[in-house]
Amino acid sequence: MNTDGFEASDDKTLNVTLNGLRIEDEAEAGDSNQATKIRDLEKKREDYLEWPEYFMAVAFLSAMRSKDPCTQVGACITDSNNRIVGVGYNGMPIGCSDEILPWGKTSLKPLETKYMYVCHAEMNAIMNKNSADLKGCTLYVALFPCNECAKLIIQAGIKLVVYMSDKHKNKPSTEASKLMFNMAGVKYQQFVPKKSKIVIDFEEIDWNNMSV
Numbered sequence: 001m002n003t004d005g006f007e008a009s010d011d012k013t014l015n016v017t018l019n020g021l022r023i024e025d026e027a028e029a030g031d032s033n034q035a036t037k038i039r040d041l042e043k044k045r046e047d048y049l050e051w052p053e054y055f056m057a058v059a060f061l062s063a064m065r066s067k068d069p070c071t072q073v074g075a076c077i078t079d080s081n082n083r084i085v086g087v088g089y090n091g092m093p094i095g096c097s098d099e100i101l102p103w104g105k106t107s108l109k110p111l112e113t114k115y116m117y118v119c120h121a122e123m124n125a126i127m128n129k130n131s132a133d134l135k136g137c138t139l140y141v142a143l144f145p146c147n148e149c150a151k152l153i154i155q156a157g158i159k160l161v162v163y164m165s166d167k168h169k170n171k172p173s174t175e176a177s178k179l180m181f182n183m184a185g186v187k188y189q190q191f192v193p194k195k196s197k198i199v200i201d202f203e204e205i206d207w208n209n210m211s212v
């Protein structure tokens with residue numbers, strides 16, 4: 001065996017011993033791509049999701065549950081140990097049929113628009129909490145919270161809001177949220193993704209390269 005842990009055998013098969021396991025490869029001895037690939041399996045991955053990206057991705061995944069035809073919003077609340085303590089997305093209240101309540105927004109009759117009924121993602125994430133309280137927690141959310149959600153966030157004791165888009169930044173509701181956050185000492189910061197894409201392609205998962 002050479003110093004790389006590779007063993008050239010007579011039949012031109014590359015035999016590699018990793019952690020006591022013999023990995024046999026069809027590649028010719030000296031195939032450096034294959035050698036690099038196998039060596040990479042011994043090192044810690046470097047392209048894993050960092051916490052903020054993971055939590056924002058959970059918020060976006062949750063948004064995919066929303067039945068709102070125009071805007072799907074998701075939220076994810078985490079504690080100081082990086083544990084997820086609540087997730088939510090915009091939807092109709094429990095027991096109120098989302099087949100019957102309206103999803104439109106253009107009717108001149110307020111009762112015939114979704115705005116009268118839909119629970120915002122932030123509200124649902126707070127209500128869905130699985131810990132005793134949310135004091136000192138962080139909320140990851142797709143849109144900068146409206147003033148109603150800002151009140152809930154403050155009352156829940158959440159201390160940091162990480163948002164993706166502030167497309168409503170000129171709306172009075174956003175101004176009110178910021179005013180209240182500033183007064184209450186809730187910090188907010190825009191999320192800057194390090195990866196432009198996070199993809200889960202069930203058909204592309206390479207099970208052969210996983211030890212599960």
Ligand SMILES: O=c1ccn([C@H]2C[C@H](O)[C@@H](COP(=O)(O)O)O2)c(=O)[nH]1
Binds near residue numbers: 071073118120143145
């Ligand atoms: O902070 C927010 C703001 C909005 N939402 C929800 C409420 C509605 O279901 C949609 C907004 O609908 P538009 O058609 O874009 O007016 O988003 C939320 O969950 N959180």
Ligand SMILES: [Zn+2]
Binds near residue numbers: 122145150
């Ligand atoms: Zn809201």
